[in-house]
Amino acid sequence: MPINSFVDYPMSWRLDRHELTRPIYLSLARMLERDITEGFLPPGTKLPPQRELADFLDINFTTVTRAYKTCELKGLLHAVTGSGTFVSTNAVRSVTISRDRVPVECIDFGLVASFEQSNFMVAEAARKIAGRSGLERLFNYDDPAGLPHQKETALRWVQPLGIEATPEQVAIVSGAQNALTITLLALFEPGSRIAVDEYTYSNFIELAKSLRIKLVPVAGDRRGMLPEELEACCRAFEIQGIFLMPSCCNPTAIFVPNSRRQALASVIDKHGLIVIEDDIHAALMLGSTEEDGIPMYSLLPEQTVYICSTSKSVCSGLRVAYLVFGETLRERILRAIYHVNVKTSSLDAEIVTELIGSGRAHDIVAYKKSLAQEANDLFARYFPQPDDPGHPLSFFRWLRLPRPMHASRLESDLLVSGIRVFHSDRFLAGAGSSDNYLRIALSSTGSLEELDRGLRILRDNL
Numbered sequence: 001m002p003i004n005s006f007v008d009y010p011m012s013w014r015l016d017r018h019e020l021t022r023p024i025y026l027s028l029a030r031m032l033e034r035d036i037t038e039g040f041l042p043p044g045t046k047l048p049p050q051r052e053l054a055d056f057l058d059i060n061f062t063t064v065t066r067a068y069k070t071c072e073l074k075g076l077l078h079a080v081t082g083s084g085t086f087v088s089t090n091a092v093r094s095v096t097i098s099r100d101r102v103p104v105e106c107i108d109f110g111l112v113a114s115f116e117q118s119n120f121m122v123a124e125a126a127r128k129i130a131g132r133s134g135l136e137r138l139f140n141y142d143d144p145a146g147l148p149h150q151k152e153t154a155l156r157w158v159q160p161l162g163i164e165a166t167p168e169q170v171a172i173v174s175g176a177q178n179a180l181t182i183t184l185l186a187l188f189e190p191g192s193r194i195a196v197d198e199y200t201y202s203n204f205i206e207l208a209k210s211l212r213i214k215l216v217p218v219a220g221d222r223r224g225m226l227p228e229e230l231e232a233c234c235r236a237f238e239i240q241g242i243f244l245m246p247s248c249c250n251p252t253a254i255f256v257p258n259s260r261r262q263a264l265a266s267v268i269d270k271h272g273l274i275v276i277e278d279d280i281h282a283a284l285m286l287g288s289t290e291e292d293g294i295p296m297y298s299l300l301p302e303q304t305v306y307i308c309s310t311s312k313s314v315c316s317g318l319r320v321a322y323l324v325f326g327e328t329l330r331e332r333i334l335r336a337i338y339h340v341n342v343k344t345s346s347l348d349a350e351i352v353t354e355l356i357g358s359g360r361a362h363d364i365v366a367y368k369k370s371l372a373q374e375a376n377d378l379f380a381r382y383f384p385q386p387d388d389p390g391h392p393l394s395f396f397r398w399l400r401l402p403r404p405m406h407a408s409r410l411e412s413d414l415l416v417s418g419i420r421v422f423h424s425d426r427f428l429a430g431a432g433s434s435d436n437y438l439r440i441a442l443s444s445t446g447s448l449e450e451l452d453r454g455l456r457i458l459r460d461n462l
Helices: 024-037 050-057 061-073 116-130 135-139 148-161 176-187 202-210 227-236 258-271 327-341 346-358 360-382 407-416 448-461
Strands: 077-080 084-087 170-173 193-197 214-218 241-244 274-278 304-309 321-325 396-400 437-441
Touching: 024 061, 050 061, 061 077, 116 346, 116 360, 135 346, 148 170, 148 304, 148 321, 148 346, 170 176, 170 327, 176 202, 176 274, 176 304, 176 321, 176 327, 193 227, 202 214, 214 227, 227 258, 241 258, 321 327, 346 360, 360 448, 407 448, 437 448
Parallel strands: 193 214, 193 241, 241 274, 274 304
Antiparallel strands: 077 084, 170 321, 304 321, 396 437
16 A cells, blocks of 8 residues: 555656556656647656656556666656656657658758759769760679778868878768767667767657667757766766767757867766767868867777768769778678678769869859858848857758747748748657757758748748
C-alpha cells in the first residue's frame, strides 16, 4: 500500500495501477507515451517526481526510473537537474523538414534549398559524362567508398577548407543527412549522449531520436557554443560526442570564430569526445569573413568526423557528400557505409567530380554567393537587424519575433497567408525557451521577385 494518501494531492499525471502489466517499467513507459501522444500530457508538463509516482502506484522507485529513462531515450522527456522531468517540446510532432505537402502556390521559406538556378551548369556536366566511353564502369558495386579518382578530387575540394587527409581517410556518401546517419550508427549506441547547441539542425534532432541517442543542449552566445558550458555539461553528464556546424550554424547562421573553436577543442580533447563536424556551408563561406574558419578536424583529427556535403555548394539533387575521418575511426565508418548504403551512386559522384575538375564547381559557388548576397541584402531591407551575428552570405536568417507567439498556430496562419516558415521550437534540442524566432530560408525561391513578395507578406503579418 502507498505510504501516503493521494486522495486530495495534486499530481500532473495519474493512472490506474491496475492497468500495469509485467514487465511493469515497460507497461508504465507505454502508458506515459500514450498519454503524451494523445495530448493528455502537453509539451512542457512537469511529471511527478519518481519517488512520488512510485509511492502513488505502490511500485519500486527504480521501476519508475527505468520507465522515465525509456521515454527519455525516445525523445519524449527531458530531465533538468534540480528542477525535474518534463515532457519535451517536440515530443509529439516530427520536426523533420522536407518539401512534402507544401502547396504549389506557397512561397517556401522552410526548406533550405541551394539556389537551384545554377542547375543548368550541372546539367551540362551530366550530358558531357553521358557521352563518354566507359560509362558502364559507374554502374557496379566496386569501390563502395568511392572510386579512387573521385576520392582524390574530393581531397582537392576540401584542402582549401583546411582539411589534410589521405584517400584512405575519405569516403563518398549520399549527402549530409546520410553522412550523419552513418556516423551515428558507426560510433554511437542507443543511450549515448551528444552535446549540441541549444538550437540545432532539426533533422539531426529527429535522427538522434529515432536512434535513441540523447542530445544534451549546451548554452551559447553570439559566437557559438560556450566552452565553459560544455565543460559543465561534460562534468554533469556522461557525454560521448559533440555535434557542431561551425561555418554557419543551422538555424542561427552563426559563424564560430577561430578563438572559440580552439577553446572548444581544448574541452573536447580533455573529455575525449567524438566530434561530428557538419561543415556543409564551408565552401560557400570561404573568403567572405575576416578569417576563414579552422576546421575542428584540423585541431582534433583523430577524434573528428568531417562532413563536407556538395548539396548546398554544388547541387542538392545529386546527394553527394565527402566524409573525412581519423584513422582510428576508419574501420567502423567504412563498415557502417557498407551496411547503410552498400554504395553511393558513382554516376552522381562522377558528375560532381567533373564539375570540380573542370572548374565549373567554383563557377557555381561564385554564382550562388552572388545570389545569397542579393537575398541577404533584400532581407535586411525588410528586417534590419544591426546586432545579427549571422553569416552575411547565409542561405537562411534567424529572425527574432516581436512578441511571444504560439509556434504551430503561427506556422499555420502564415501558411494560409501564402508562405511557409518554421518557428524556433522546431530547432530546440531540449527544454522550451522563452525566446521566439523564425528561421527564414532565402535560398528556396525561384527568383528575387518571389523572395521579395514572400518577405513583404511576412513583414505585413508580423
